[in-house]
Amino acid sequence: MIVTVIILFALLLSWVLGCVTLSRRHPEPIWDWESIDTSDISFPKRFIWGSATAAHQVDGGNDNNNWSRWEQSVDEQGKPRVHNGDAAGSAVEHWDRYAADIKRMREDLGLQSYRFSIEWSRIEPRQGEFDPDAIAHYHDMIDAIIANGMEPMITLHHFTNPLWFEDLGGFEPEENIEYFVTYSKRMFEEYGPKVKRWCTINECGPYAVMGYGLGVFPPGVKNLQRMAVVLYHLMRAHTAVYDAIKAMPGGRDAEVGLVKNIFQFDPHKRWNLFHWALCRLADGAYNQSIIGYLQTGRFRVWVPGVAKLDRSHPEAALKSDFVGLNYYANLILSIFMKREPPFEPHAREGQVLTDMPYAIYAEGFYRALMRLKPLGKPIIVTENGIADDRDDRRALWIERYIYAMSRAIADGVDVRGYHYWSLIDNFEWAEGWQMSFGLYANNRETQERTLREGSLAYRNIVEKWSSDA
Ligand code: GAL
Numbered sequence: 140m141i142v143t144v145i146i147l148f149a150l151l152l153s154w155v156l157g158c159v160t161l162s163r164r165h166p167e168p169i170w171d172w173e174s175i176d177t178s179d180i181s182f183p184k185r186f187i188w189g190s191a192t193a194a195h196q197v198d199g200g201n202d203n204n205n206w207s208r209w210e211q212s213v214d215e216q217g218k219p220r221v222h223n224g225d226a227a228g229s230a231v232e233h234w235d236r237y238a239a240d241i242k243r244m245r246e247d248l249g250l251q252s253y254r255f256s257i258e259w260s261r262i263e264p265r266q267g268e269f270d271p272d273a274i275a276h277y278h279d280m281i282d283a284i285i286a287n288g289m290e291p292m293i294t295l296h297h298f299t300n301p302l303w304f305e306d307l308g309g310f311e312p313e314e315n316i317e318y319f320v321t322y323s324k325r326m327f328e329e330y331g332p333k334v335k336r337w338c339t340i341n342e343c344g345p346y347a348v349m350g351y352g353l354g355v356f357p358p359g360v361k362n363l364q365r366m367a368v369v370l371y372h373l374m375r376a377h378t379a380v381y382d383a384i385k386a387m388p389g390g391r392d393a394e395v396g397l398v399k400n401i402f403q404f405d406p407h408k409r410w411n412l413f414h415w416a417l418c419r420l421a422d423g424a425y426n427q428s429i430i431g432y433l434q435t436g437r438f439r440v441w442v443p444g445v446a447k448l449d450r451s452h453p454e455a456a457l458k459s460d461f462v463g464l465n466y467y468a469n470l471i472l473s474i475f476m477k478r479e480p481p482f483e484p485h486a487r488e489g490q491v492l493t494d495m496p497y498a499i500y501a502e503g504f505y506r507a508l509m510r511l512k513p514l515g516k517p518i519i520v521t522e523n524g525i526a527d528d529r530d531d532r533r534a535l536w537i538e539r540y541i542y543a544m545s546r547a548i549a550d551g552v553d554v555r556g557y558h559y560w561s562l563i564d565n566f567e568w569a570e571g572w573q574m575s576f577g578l579y580a581n582n583r584e585t586q587e588r589t590l591r592e593g594s595l596a597y598r599n600i601v602e603k604w605s606s607d608a
Contacts, residue, residue: 154412161415167405167469168502169487177538180545180600187290187556188601189252190244190578191522193297193341194261196565197233204260205305206298206568209357220359225571231563231581237280240588244562245287247590248578249601252290254521254558255280256297256341259304263322266303274329281333292521292558293330294338294398295323295380298346298356298568305358310372311351311365316379323380324387331389338463338521339380342400343373344425355569363446367424370440371448374432378455398463398521399429401507407473417472426510433459434514461555462514463521466507466540468497491535494526494574501539508547508554517555520544524560526567526574533593541600559597563588 195201210226213219233240244250261273284291296319300309307315323339340346349356351366360366377397384390404421406414424440432438436455440448471487486498493499504523511518525536541557548554564577572583578594581587 177542182604187252189558190562191254191558193256194258195299199229199232204299205357222571227566254292256294260301292336297341316376337395338398339377341398367440367446367448381458394460396459396461400465403469461517465522469503501543505543508552520557522560528575530593534596537596
């Protein structure tokens with residue numbers, strides 16, 4: 140009897156101590172917004188203000204990549220892969236309308252940087268064949284950005300693969316990395332003289348997790364070990380492209396970085412050790428695997444019984460001239476939650492929801508910036524924004540998140556720029572056309588863009604804090 144009591148007491152004590160230690164180490168601050176003046180902000184002189192898009196989401200006519208095929212396919216139950224059976228289709232015709240879009244982001248909003256992605260399947264529609272028209276298109280686009288007094292920021296890979304590359308297995312076989320390097324080198328050869336900032340890969344985490352873990356992005360695999368392998372190869376691809384560019388003429392002067400999405404995983408109940416265990420495992424696989432690799436060259440994913448990968452490449456450490464941060468939200472996990480998105484619960488009591496299944500939580504943006512601080516690299520916010528079709532929360536989002544960023548800068552984080560996601564409403568991957576992230580709304584029948592009221596909050600901040608204002 141006494142032994143049982145002692146064991147139970149020891150278990151209880153470890154449970155409590157475990158929760159207390161984890162809570163201290165991973166706080167989930169909630170700020171008192173009532174008492175915060177979000178206009179109390181300050182930015183360094185040369186801070187860059189911009190906005191971002193990605194080719195497949197805005198271009199139109201991208202029908203030679205893994206996403207266009209995915210959009211036409213159905214799952215095992217015959218259900219379309221994308222919400223509502225949507226497809227990117229002609230999208231917002233940015234391919235043809237980029238000149239006006241660029242002009243308006245400068246004239247209406249005073250932006251200084253435009254982050255966009257190059258569609259690999261247009262540049263290299265068949266393996267080894269580079270399309271001169273597509274290459275010329277991006278020259279024109281870059282020239283237009285520069286002519287409007289802005290800086291181009293290129294993303295080489297933003298979720299889409301040319302079909303030929305996808306059919307070779309994408310990033311799953313390690314030997315395929317070299318195809319991505321060949322294309323990237325070609326792009327740097329073309330545009331390197333005009334473009335200083337380069338993002339190698341957008342969000343390795345979501346690409347691997349959604350495509351190979353949860354199966355909601357192409358190729359629809361649900362296998363955590365394969366997910367870990369793909370994630371690892373994406374990191375290796377980043378390093379390989381980084382090294383390749385640095386070895387090219389002009390490469391030393393270019394700024395080449397990885398774009399990391401951070402979602403924090405917070406336990407639904409902070410007194411529940413199981414919730415904590417889930418969060419720490421998720422964080423290890425999704426965040427720490429990548430941050431650790433950038434910091435030391437060691438890549439490690441471990442999910443007991445389902446995924447294990449541990450590789451060390453010390454020479455890869457710190458190979459990112461800046462870190463691109465995409466930040467949207469924290470995710471609240473519990474052991475009884477559904478195993479597929481949208482995960483629940485979406486928010487803490489009292490928090491305001493976005494149209495995506497997560498809340499406005501600017502404190503998380505501050506946390507994400509602080510987490511990247513030890514890397515000692517400049518940070519450029521490459522994406523941050525809200526899906527808000529009613530446009531009744533956009534201004535609040537902008538003011539709070541930019542306030543949180545300013546607070547992180549005051550606390551010593553070297554943030555150099557911010558890109559609002561997104562310039563225009565666009566095709567939101569598995570969510571299809573239902574999410575309105577744009578500073579501009581878009582009428583898909585007429586392709587008419589309208590600046591949203593809520594976006595004026597961004598314009599005001601840019602006006603006040605841009606160096607060329
Ligand atoms: C990011 C992604 C963007 C955009 C955004 C909004 O993960 O890089 O392309 O979709 O999310 O959810």
